[in-house]
Amino acid sequence: MTQKSSSLIASGALAIQARIADFPKTAIVLGSGLGHFADAVSGATTIPFGDIPGFSKSTVVGHSGNLIAGEMEGQRIAVMQGRIHAYEGHGGPAIATPIRILKRLGVEWLILTNAAGGLQLEMAPGSLVLIADHINFAQFNPLIGPNDDSFGPRFPDMSAPYDPVLCGKLEQAAQAAGVLLKKGVYLFVTGPNFETAAEIRMFAKLGADLVGMSTVPECLVARHAGIRVAGISIVTNYGTGLSGEPLTHQETLANAERAGQGLEQLLRAFLRQL
Ligand code: HPA
Secondary structure, three states, rough: OHHHHHHHHHHHHHHHHHOOOOOOOEEEOOOOOOOOHHHHHHEEEEEEEOOOOOOOOOOOOOOOEEEEEOOOOOOOEEEEOOOOHHHHHHHHHHHHHHHHHHHHOOEEEEEEEEEEEOOOOOOOOOOOOEEEEEOOOOOOOOOOOOOOOOOOOOOOOOOOOOHHHHHHHHHHHHHOOOOOOEEEEEEEOOOOOOOHHHHHHHHHHHOOEEOOOOOHHHHHHHOOOOEEEEEEEEEEEOEEEOOOOOOOOHHHHHHHHHHHHHHHHHHHHHHOOO
């Protein structure tokens, strides 16, 4: 890592610490259409991404761009309301820096949420799916470049990118809350176009259950830095060709907002049992 990016991480962390003294150990990244979850955080301190060195604001509708810290179900949590994506033209460092700032602030657990397309018939729109593993089909990797050994090793292990303990807690929470939580493999594409029907058929054959344009880069950076990660997808649509309908971002947002209630119940139950 370059001198420039390590000083950006240090100044980002300082800017946040100036506003949030005791930063939470658990952070949640909210994907497309899921930003409302942040409204339920009590005693919230909200910092616009634009006020934090190293954080970039998303250009995508449905991603507000705030870092929020406060309480939910008696637990302190931090929430990233919105994220940036490779398809917006952001490079690896822009995606890596916020996660590394969270690490510097002491975050130990990171829950990444997203909207995804379902590749199997049982992954119907509205389903909540715990990410069991991923395929970095995009080959976009924010860890490319000089390695900063103070975060993690040059060649990080990915035998369990999604932490078994954290995933177990989320599965227990889903049961307790009476929320159906499926499990699946998430395949990362850069986008921004939705896939062709032939691509969707190929991804299903490759062993993927979900397709989306986020989460994997953040997971890679977080795992490199030793943060425990879980990922939850809200299936907003069937992959191209599985249903006859053309795909739109509006549909993605509307379905994410609808299924977002189940996600909130699940996360509340998770926080209650911490
Ligand atoms: N493809 C890729 N990304 C997505 C989709 C999809 O069908 N739905 C939501 N995000």
